[in-house]
Amino acid sequence: MKIPTRVPELGFYYHYKHDPSEPANNYAYEVMGVGAHTEEDDVFFVVYRPLYESSVYQAGKLFDIRPLEMWMGNVEKTGGPRFTKITDVGVITELEEIKKKMYGS
Secondary structure, three states, rough: OOOOOOOOEEEHHHOOOOOOOOOOOOEEEEEEEEEEEEOOOOOEEEEEEEOOOHHHHHHOOOOEEEEHHHHHOOOOOOOOOOOOEEEOOHHHHHHHHHHHHHOOO
């Protein structure tokens, strides 16, 4: 198995569709880790959860997964990154509170 050289750090991210004029949790996600496909070598996924009431949240607080390559890549129509790590301490604090309310931890 070839281990990927680029993986996202754990933490909070915005999807490129995030609108800064909307609440802090608009298109916000928490990366939980990276997993490997058990049957296919060199197939990796980012495991994450939404910080807004998406369909996976409403279906039992499930996790989302996305191919690592897609997570780390750029959006074709904008040329920018699909996900951007959130580094603003105030936003992180707000998202931590939202996470506690949604997931209990």
